[in-house]
Amino acid sequence: xxxxxxAAAHPDEHHEPPRGITRxxxxxxxxxIGTMYLVFGTLMLFVGGLLAELIRSELMTPAMRVLSxxxxxxxxxxxxxxxxxxxxxxxxxxxxxxxxxxxxxAPDMALPRLNNWGFWLLPPAAILLVLPWGLKLxxxxxxxxxxxxxxxxxxxTQSGPGADFAFVAVxxxxxxxxxxxINILVTILNQRAPGMTLMQVPLFAWSWVITALLLIAVFPAxxxxxxxxxxxxxxxxxxxxxxxxxxxxxxxxxxxxxxxPEVYILLLPTAGVLPHVLSTFARKPVYGYEAQxxxxxxxxxxxxxxxxHHMFTSGMPAAANIYFMLSTMAISIPxxxxxxxxxxxxxRGSMTFETPMLFALGYIVLFGIGGLTGxxxxxxxxxQQYHNTYFLVAHFHxxxxxxxxxxxxxxxxxxxxxxxxxxxxxxxxxxxxxxxIIAFNVVFMxxxxxxxxxxxxxxxxxxxxxxxxxxxxxxxxxxxxxxxLLFLYNVLxxxxxxxxxxASDRVWEGAQGLEFTLPSPPPFHTFSxxxxxx
Amino acid sequence: xxxxxxxxxxxxxxxxSPYPILLAGAVFLLGLGLxxxxxxxxxxxxxxxxxxxxxxGTLTAWFGRVVGxxxxxxxxHQEERSxxxxxxxxxxxxxxxxxxxxxxxxxxxxxAVPWLASFTSRAWSxxxxxxxxxxxxxxxxxxxxxxxxxxxxxxxxxxxxxxLSSGATVTxxxxxxxxxxxxxLKAGLALTILLGAVFLALQxxxxxxxxxxxxxxxxxxxxxxxxxxxxxxxxxxxxxGAIMLxxxxxxxxxGDFSPEHHFAFEAVTWYWHFVDVVWLMLFVxxxxx
Numbered sequence: 053x054x055x056x057x058x059a060a061a062h063p064d065e066h067h068e069p070p071r072g073i074t075r076x077x078x079x080x081x082x083x084x085i086g087t088m089y090l091v092f093g094t095l096m097l098f099v100g101g102l103l104a105e106l107i108r109s110e111l112m113t114p115a116m117r118v119l120s121x122x123x124x125x126x127x128x129x130x131x132x133x134x135x136x137x138x139x140x141x142x143x144x145x146x147x148x149x150x151x152x153x154x155x156x157x158a159p160d161m162a163l164p165r166l167n168n169w170g171f172w173l174l175p176p177a178a179i180l181l182v183l184p185w186g187l188k189l190x191x192x193x194x195x196x197x198x199x200x201x202x203x204x205x206x207x208x209t210q211s212g213p214g215a216d217f218a219f220v221a222v223x224x225x226x227x228x229x230x231x232x233x234i235n236i237l238v239t240i241l242n243q244r245a246p247g248m249t250l251m252q253v254p255l256f257a258w259s260w261v262i263t264a265l266l267l268i269a270v271f272p273a274x275x276x277x278x279x280x281x282x283x284x285x286x287x288x289x290x291x292x293x294x295x296x297x298x299x300x301x302x303x304x305x306x307x308x309x310x311x312x313p314e315v316y317i318l319l320l321p322t323a324g325v326l327p328h329v330l331s332t333f334a335r336k337p338v339y340g341y342e343a344q345x346x347x348x349x350x351x352x353x354x355x356x357x358x359x360x361h362h363m364f365t366s367g368m369p370a371a372a373n374i375y376f377m378l379s380t381m382a383i384s385i386p387x388x389x390x391x392x393x394x395x396x397x398x399x400r401g402s403m404t405f406e407t408p409m410l411f412a413l414g415y416i417v418l419f420g421i422g423g424l425t426g427x428x429x430x431x432x433x434x435x436q437q438y439h440n441t442y443f444l445v446a447h448f449h450x451x452x453x454x455x456x457x458x459x460x461x462x463x464x465x466x467x468x469x470x471x472x473x474x475x476x477x478x479x480x481x482x483x484x485x486x487x488x489i490i491a492f493n494v495v496f497m498x499x500x501x502x503x504x505x506x507x508x509x510x511x512x513x514x515x516x517x518x519x520x521x522x523x524x525x526x527x528x529x530x531x532x533x534x535x536x537l538l539f540l541y542n543v544l545x546x547x548x549x550x551x552x553x554x555a556s557d558r559v560w561e562g563a564q565g566l567e568f569t570l571p572s573p574p575p576f577h578t579f580s581x582x583x584x585x586x
Numbered sequence: 587x588x589x590x591x592x593x594x595x596x597x598x599x600x601x602x603s604p605y606p607i608l609l610a611g612a613v614f615l616l617g618l619g620l621x622x623x624x625x626x627x628x629x630x631x632x633x634x635x636x637x638x639x640x641x642x643g644t645l646t647a648w649f650g651r652v653v654g655x656x657x658x659x660x661x662x663h664q665e666e667r668s669x670x671x672x673x674x675x676x677x678x679x680x681x682x683x684x685x686x687x688x689x690x691x692x693x694x695x696x697x698a699v700p701w702l703a704s705f706t707s708r709a710w711s712x713x714x715x716x717x718x719x720x721x722x723x724x725x726x727x728x729x730x731x732x733x734x735x736x737x738x739x740x741x742x743x744x745x746x747x748x749x750l751s752s753g754a755t756v757t758x759x760x761x762x763x764x765x766x767x768x769x770x771l772k773a774g775l776a777l778t779i780l781l782g783a784v785f786l787a788l789q790x791x792x793x794x795x796x797x798x799x800x801x802x803x804x805x806x807x808x809x810x811x812x813x814x815x816x817x818x819x820x821x822x823x824x825x826x827g828a829i830m831l832x833x834x835x836x837x838x839x840x841g842d843f844s845p846e847h848h849f850a851f852e853a854v855t856w857y858w859h860f861v862d863v864v865w866l867m868l869f870v871x872x873x874x875x
Contacts, residue, residue, distance in 0.1 A: 070602055078602035160599045162668040165648075169606035176614030180621065192627065213625040220617040227613065230679045238671040242664065243597070268679045273686035280690070280815065286624040288804050289811035290727055291690065296807035297727030299698035302690065309686075580596055 069576045080164035081576060082149050085171050087471075089146025090464075092174060094543075096138035097457075098536070103131035105533050108495075110512055112526035114519050124512035125198035126214070130181060132201030133218070136318065137225050138178050140456045144321035145170075145232050147463055148260045150471065152236065154567035154574065155254045157245025157583040162238040166231050173228035180221040184214035200510060202307055205292035205300040209284045216285065219278040226275040233264035245566070247585035251345070254565055255338065258345050259324025262352040263317050269356060270310045277306035301366050308359035316355045318452060319419075320348060322459025323390055326412055328565070329466050330394055333409035334401025335562040340393035347393075350386035358383055364435040373432040380430040387423060391416070406560070407481030411462035414489045418454025422447060425500070440510075443503025446496045453492060461488075461539065468546055469555035473573040476546040480538055487535040494528030595662040598655070605648040612640035653837065656850075666849050673853045677860050680823075684864050687816050691871060694808040699725050726807030733801040733810065738873035741792045745785050746869050749824075752781035753862045756831075756855050766845050768838070775835040778858070782828040789821050816872050823861045830854045 069075055069084070079085050106127050110118040119127060149167065153160055161167045184196040194212035197203070208215050240257050244250075253261075281303070283289040290296020292303045327338045338344075361380040364373055394416055403409070425447040429435050438444060461484075469475050498521040503509075507518045514522065546552050555572040570578055619634025655661065661669075702714070703721035711717035716728035724735050736742060759774025793814075796802040804814050834854050837843065843851055 074602060074604075077607050078604050080600050080602055159597045163672055164600055165603050165606050166672070167606075168603070169609055172607045172610035173613060176610060176617070180614070180617055183618075193625070213621070216621045216624055220621045224613060224617055230676075234672050234675040234679070237675055238668050241671055242667050268675060269682055272679050272683035273689075276683050276686045276690070280811075282620075282624060283804065283811070283815065289815070290730070290805075290807050291694070291811050293727075294702055295727055295729040296805075296811065297699050297702060297725045297730065298694060298808045298811070299701070302693050302698060305693065306686065306690070577599070 079168050080160075082153050082161045082164065082167065083471075083574070083576070085161075085164075085167050086146045086148070086150030088171055089142045089149060089174075092171075093139050093141075093143035093146055094540075096134055096142065096178065097140075098540070100131055100134040100139050101533055101536060103127050103134065105529060107131060108526040108529035111514070111522050113523065114514055114516055116513055119512065121512050122195065122198060125200070125510075126185075126196050128510065129197050129200055129218075133181060133197075133221075134178070135452075136201065136314070138174065138181075140318050140452070140460070141229065142174055143460050144260075144263070144318070144456070145236075147256070147321065147325070147460075147467070148232075148236050151467065151567060152239060152257050152260060153243065154570060154578060155257050155565055156240065156243060156248060157566050157579045157585070158239060158243035159577065159580050159582070161235050162243050163235045167235050170228045170231035170235065173224050173231075177221040177224040177228065180217045180224065184212075184217050187213075202311065203281070203303075204307070205281070205284070205303040208281060208303070209292055216282060219281050222278045223275055226271045226278075229267045229271050233267040236260050237264045237268075245579070245582040245585050251342065252585065255327045255341065255344055256321070256324040259320045259348055262348045263320045266313045266317050266320075266352050266355065270313045273306055274310035277303060277310075280306075301363070301368075304363050304366055305360065308362045309356075312359040312362065313352075313355045315451070316351055318456045319459075320351070322415070322456050322463065324348075325459055325463040325466070326394060326415060327397060329408050329412040329462050330397045331564065332466070332560045332562040333406060333412075334398050334403050336397060336401045337564075338393075339396030339399070340389075343389055344393050347386040347389045351383060351390075354379065354383045354386070361430050361432075361435075364432045365439045377430055377432040381427065384423065384427060391420065406465075407476075407478060407485060408462045408466035408560075410482065410485040411458050411465060414485065415455060415458040415462060418450055418458055418489070418492065422449075422451030422454045426451060438503060440508055441503035442499040442507045442509055445509050446499035446503060449496050449499075453496075458488075461485075464543070466560075467567075468543065469559045470567060470570075470572050470574070472547050473555055473571075474546050474549075474552035475555050476542050476552060480542045484535060484538045484542065487538070488532065491528050491532035491535055495525050495532055496528075498522070498525045498528075595664075598660045598662075598665050600655070603648075603651070605644055605651070608640060608644040609648065612637045612644055615640060649833070653842070653850075656847075657842075666847075669849050669853070673856060677856060680860065684816075684819070684867075687812075687819065688867065688871065691812045691816065694812055695723050699723065699727075699808065702728065724809040726809060730805070730807035730810075731801065733803075733806045734799075735802065735809070736792060736796055736800065736813075736873060738869065741788050742869055742873040745788055746865065748781050748785045748788070749862050749865050752778045752785070753859055755781065756858055760851070760855060763843060763848055763851060764845050771843075772835070772838055775831060775838060779828055779831050779835065782824055782831065786821060786824055786828070789817065789824075793817075813872060816868055820861065820864055820868055823864070827854070827858050827861050830857065 069081070070078075076084060076088060079088065106119065107124070110116070110124055149161060152158070182196060184193050187193050188195045193214060196214040197208075197211065197218035199208045199211055199215065203215070203218065240253060240261055244253065280289065280291040284291050284293065284298075290298040292298050292300045294300070327341075327344060331338045358376060358379045360368060360372060360376040364376075368376075405413075425443070429438055429444060429447055465476065465481055502518055502521050502525075505518065507514055557571055558568045559572060566579075566583060567574075569583070615633040615637030617637075619630040619632070619637055622630025623634065700721040702716070703719050705711055705714040706717060706720075719728040724733075726733060755774050755777040759771050759778065762768070762770025762774055802813065803810055806813075831854055834851055837850070842848075
């Protein structure tokens with residue numbers, strides 16, 4: 053058995069970060085691992101964004117011009133999978149790794165090596181997802197998975213080898229998310245500074261308690277489903293095939309049992325950041341802390357029992373449709389409580405509108421539209437019209453870009469000075485915000501109209517009457533994509549440039565919390581001696 | 587052996603370690619090999635073999651490192667609590683995995699098959715290629731070949747007794763450990779591993795009997811699919827549990843574990859009891875009812 057060097061027994065003796073590439077490859081430090089998550093997630097945000105630009109290039113005008121129908125199917129599928137699993141989830145996990153130990157006064161995450169394993173499973177999953185494009189160059193297979201990100205049977209049980217790579221990638225992603233969730237839960241349960249009760253834990257950490265519980269409660273189901281897909285495809289089972297008594301709708305149940313909580317897995321961490329940002333720039337304490345914690349719990353628990361509202365057009369019995377309709381509408385109540393608390397935090401505050409605050413307010417507006425159009429879709433009778441049209445595409449982009457992505461921008465701008473010790477360019481940040489929120493609405497508002505007019509989703513071509521609005525949407529998409537380069541430039545300039553003003557420890561005048569008692573940037577190891585909470 | 591409880595003991599943050607990224611690489615190679623092999627690309631054997639070797643080597647080295655750290659006494663109460671919580675949540679995730687497989691069984695049996703058989707009236711029969719399919723369980727589906735099922739009161743009942751006994755023997759070993767009776771600890775562990783091995787041998791015999799005599803295979807419609815995926819994954823977990831118990835026995839023979847500090851032992855017994863409970867559910871819902 054390997055002997056432990058004496059130095060390892062005294063973690064206080066190494067204060068400096070290790071040098072060279074092994075600092076990252078072998079990392080056990082939560083700030084380093086969190087940084088890797090953030091870098092990987094940002095990179096993948098741009099990969100997914102490029103795929104989105106490809107989609108909008110194809111849809112700019114009727115007729116097939118840019119992509120073949122097969123390639124279009126693959127591009128929309130990988131766009132969805134990359135954005136959900138490789139961009140937004142790693143970005144929220146990166147924030148969790150970096151911030152939660154600072155917020156609760158812990159020396160590090162509870163299980164640092166497990167933490168690094170969780171991260172390093174992500175790049176292999178991303179590679180597996182796109183590898184079939186490489187294999188196709190050598191004449192093997194038909195490219196990557198082309199079923200749409202929901203991977204519905206029987207298309208998925210019959211499509212090319214790319215589907216196998218995607219299902220294996222899902223297994224790796226599941227392993228990664230489960231390990232990260234276990235680690236975050238254990239950290240919050242076991243590593244809080246002495247004297248910090250659970251009801252004193254900052255809301256961002258609370259939002260991750262629910263997120264992690266949800267991931268543990270639903271991702272293994274999708275892993276089981278992926279295994280059944282592989283056995284159906286290659287080992288002669290009939291889970292999703294009626295010829296053997298199985299049912300393709302079963303896959304939809306498995307997928308959405310995972311997939312609906314997944315929406316809240318993407319959303320909750322940024323809903324947890326929001327009160328921090330709002331209270332800082334309204335210079336008021338968070339309004340309704342307990343109400344928000346209980347709302348997180350209610351959203352988490354309810355999200356597990358509403359999944360089949362994604363399947364109103366799949367042919368379920370009327371009783372099932374009614375149950376899933378009513379339970380889905382009920383989940384808007386705890387979400388509305390969150391909105392109420394956000395407004396309560398702003399109410400009569402001394403507000404200023406720095407970039408993080410702008411993005412937080414943009415989140416409330418855009419996610420509000422996403423939520424209200426979700427109510428439209430949750431009506432089982434109305435959904436027959438809206439489902440599989442661009443109305444649905446517009447709805448979930450308002451929900452998932454308007455919510456998580458806007459929230460992530462708010463969080464990154466809010467904490468970047470803390471992480472780097474330097475202020476970003478406020479001017480560029482404001483340009484980024486205004487161009488983003490205008491361009492985003494130019495992209496997706498027309499899609500509501502296209503959907504109501506009956507334009508089906510997931511089809512690379514369309515009838516001539518949809519042409520003008522599609523042109524508007526595509527032009528908006530190009531501006532939206534280009535705008536994100538401002539964000540990239542601003543972040544890189546802050547991290548590597550020397551021009552930015554130095555950030556104070558508190559960074560923002562109204563900022564509260566343990567993380568703002570530390571220097572900016574925080575030293576490699578923080579809270580080796582835990583702070584004492586009164 | 588272990589450090590005395592120390593109020594000012596700082597939480598142990600390990601040095602940078604190569605094992606996590608190596609383990610991620612191993613999982614990547616295994617996944618790559620699987621994806622290639624199921625598509626009849628023989629090149630997949632290379633990543634699969636390399637991945638398996640890397641997995642075994644990395645796990646051995648990583649756990650070896652943790653055992654070394656345990657012996658050197660860097661873990662205090664707070665670290666041990668982290669391990670406990672970690673193992674509990676891991677078992678929770680395993681529970682969800684098996685629960686979803688049982689969910690699949692209930693769905694296929696109680697919803698999918700009756701639904702498929704409900705298109706019998708003249709008006710509806712045009713909607714199905716199999717208007718004469720009737721709902722039953724076990725079912726090979728409308729296009730499957732007939733088969734016979736494994737009777738619950740043969741090998742499955744014996745296996746139930748074996749696994750329940752192994753739960754008792756591992757608890758007996760735990761009592762021995764707590765009371766400082768090392769002989770009882772070793773005997774209990776060895777007996778548990780032996781019972782696990784007998785269980786696995788009987789399962790393998792049952793599978794081959796099903797394939798050769800009963801005509802019950804993976805191809806036998808939803809019954810065959812749910813039967814083999816549930817029993818197969820349970821068998822895999824028994825195998826993993828037996829390997830972990832063997833590692834614990836080896837460490838016991840080297841003198842590890844004190845009556846007060848033996849978290850690794852406890853974690854493996856939790857896992858073993860979990861696998862036990864899953865089997866009881868299997869016996870009732872897969873074999874019996």
